[in-house]
Amino acid sequence: MTKIQETTLEISLGALQNNITFLRSKIRPTTKFMAVVKAYAYGSDAQQVALFLEKQQVDYFAVAYTDEGIALRNAGVTKPILVLHPLPVHFHEIIAYKLEPSLYNKYVFDAFLEASKNETNYPVHLKFNTGLNRLGFTAEEIPELLSALEKHSNLQVASVFSHLGASEDLNEKTFTLQQIKDFKEVSAQLNSKLSYKPLFHILNTSGILNYAEEAQFDMVRSGIGLYGFGNDPQYNHHFKNVVSLKSVISQIHHIQPNQSIGYNKGHIAKTAMKTATIPLGHADGISRQYGKGKAFLTVNGKQCPIVGNVCMDMLMIDITGVDCHEGDEVLIFGTQPTASAFASTAGTISYELLTAISQRVRRKVVS
Structure with a gap:
């Protein structure tokens, strides 16, 4: 599968088919x-x-x-x-x-x-x-x-x-x-x-x-x-996630102790660390409430917390100790974590997160 090269919301028609089939199984054919x-x-x-x-x-x-x-x-x-x-x-x-x-x-x-x-x-x-x-x-x-x-x-x-x-x-x-x-x-x-x-x-x-x-x-x-969300743990395994939000690493920074990251010096490095800047911000639907370590993005299978404040068009994550490079793919939510799990880090629900994804984020239909 070709990796995405920009912030993209992938829409799985196969998952959509699965979900409607399961929901139909709960009701009469008529x-x-x-x-x-x-x-x-x-x-x-x-x-x-x-x-x-x-x-x-x-x-x-x-x-x-x-x-x-x-x-x-x-x-x-x-x-x-x-x-x-x-x-x-x-x-x-x-x-x-x-x-x-x-x-x-x-x-x-x-x-x-x-x-x-x-x-x-x-x-x-x-x-x-x-x-x-x-x-x-x-x-x-x-x-x-x-x-x-x-x-x-x-x-x-x-x-x-x-x-x-x-x-x-x-x-x-x-x-x-x-x-x-x-x-x-x-x-x-x-x-x-x-x-x-x-x-x-x-x-x-x-x-x-x-x-x-x-x-x-x-x-x-x-x-x-x-x-893909049943609002009930006993049914959730029957549903498949339809949308996955992905982005890429734009730039990697090596941060020294006591240096600040982002607007309003939202994070002060206690030790040397490495950060990645992602082209995704609150204008895209990832609000400021996810910043300052509340939510994490996934890079090459590793969880990387958001550091500092989420900007309008960008956010920064802590990639210290993660083997990654500029241009690598980043998962915001999809199968793991789901939109529900990601939203819960900021005390909200999947509905609010999903419907906030900006129209400027590219949509891509997959099978």
């Missing part, structure tokens, strides 16, 4: 699958990932905002795309690109009614709040919703959904089961009144792993699981 590719497919490459997953016969895609859906359409994605947090200012674009909005309160519902007045049976998705308290209608608003839908033929409910707030934490099982119970009540009310049957879905990645028997409904959604 249950539909929604692939969540928001935030540039969790920091990877939304267009490449979505085009690959479309061939794996996923049923739906989900993005956070309208421009993400437009980018997928422009890349050639044809499957339905749910926009999870649409804003009324973009409703005409949503219709133009045949995207499907989540309607989560009366203000947004009424605004889309007006924007879609020339449409017939335009697919929309109703989101209900069952405990996350972020977005969503309440069960008490169902009669008003049904009345509006009956009066206006321009909208048709493609799906009804909610979002679990603690499905990865089995200590919160009572809370999660109550969310599921509340959603079942919402589903029953809508099923009894609508003249057609929309899809119902509530399970996210951790929900698929922990609550598939109780709440599979008609469709499930997965985001972080597709990219």
Whole structure:
């Protein structure tokens, strides 16, 4: 395998295939699958990932905002795309690109009614709040919703959904089961009144792993699981890491005792040491919180701590005693350490680390 020559985020389609196959094994063959590719497919490459997953016969895609859906359409994605947090200012674009909005309160519902007045049976998705308290209608608003839908033929409910707030934490099982119970009540009310049957879905990645028997409904959604993280030690070995961030050594320095390294004299050498400068900084998604020895990069199999403060475009690592040269490859995260392990050194999670990787970092799709 050719070594990389610049900072590169490698995206493994083979690992992506493994992960969707495993997630599908947890649900019925008839249950539909929604692939969540928001935030540039969790920091990877939304267009490449979505085009690959479309061939794996996923049923739906989900993005956070309208421009993400437009980018997928422009890349050639044809499957339905749910926009999870649409804003009324973009409703005409949503219709133009045949995207499907989540309607989560009366203000947004009424605004889309007006924007879609020339449409017939335009697919929309109703989101209900069952405990996350972020977005969503309440069960008490169902009669008003049904009345509006009956009066206006321009909208048709493609799906009804909610979002679990603690499905990865089995200590919160009572809370999660109550969310599921509340959603079942919402589903029953809508099923009894609508003249057609929309899809119902509530399970996210951790929900698929922990609550598939109780709440599979008609469709499930997965985001972080597709990219290799199950949020559960008992399942993690089934997942394969999709993205690996790699860079190279730009320059090696021999540092004398009492010399400083980096901005604000972030590190003072106590003894003679050797450092390597890496073309990667907080503008690329490796924030300052990883500096001063909290995180390490891997050079030729050796763990090398970050020294001093992370700069905007560069960081420095301690390579004392490591056999390496300028131009050698450096691993930031991948299989070992994983993005989760790397993120934990700074007290954060894989989601934040992955989605922070800058667009200026080159993406490379591998098998």
